[in-house]
Amino acid sequence: SQQGEEDPQALSIQEGENATMNCSYKTSINNLQWYRQNSGRGLVHLILIRSNEREKHSGRLRVTLDTSKKSSSLLITASRAADTASYFCATASKYNNNDMRFGAGTRLTVKP
């Protein structure tokens, strides 16, 4: 299955700590993307990393990609209560980069 799988399923941390979420997938990909979903709402695109990239930064977000291990991680530094949300990784097929599949997500709770 192309679908990504996030780990852990749930994560609870204190404000100011870093949060790390992982994603594993099974097939060759064109790119991997991370999304955020606030409770009961649509998903918001956070960051995209191509298969030939190893690391990418956007503000407090850092994404790494290891295609040899078919895994990615999302690091949120200096977390805030407002970061509380579900985070999803999505993988785009190597053969069709507009065909993406999503994992079940990691539920992050940041306590004030």
Added chain:
Amino acid sequence: DVKVTQSSRYLVKRTGEKVFLECVQDMDHENMFWYRQDPGLGLRLIYFSYDVKMKEKGDIPEGYSVSREKKERFSLILESASTNQTSMYLCASSLGGGTGKVYGYTFGSGTRLTVV
């Protein structure tokens, strides 16, 4: 601000009814997608479209159909609603990818459908 708009936030329908879920985007995106989201299962792709009047089956198309008569509008149709179609439905759109070009998706806020 660019938007994907889903016509209903909450919807309650009876078993056997024909249900239409509407999605409109104002970004001139070529690609549009319908997902359903269920606890523990993540997002599962129902149907997608890369162009007007074009549609492709996703992973779970059974019991659904779609219509894309105009570029900005992508409709999901439940031909005869059943209780196992109770779910959150999410519409998304993206620019069409040329060679080497990749884009993120823009999602609507979702429609929570309950079939009773």
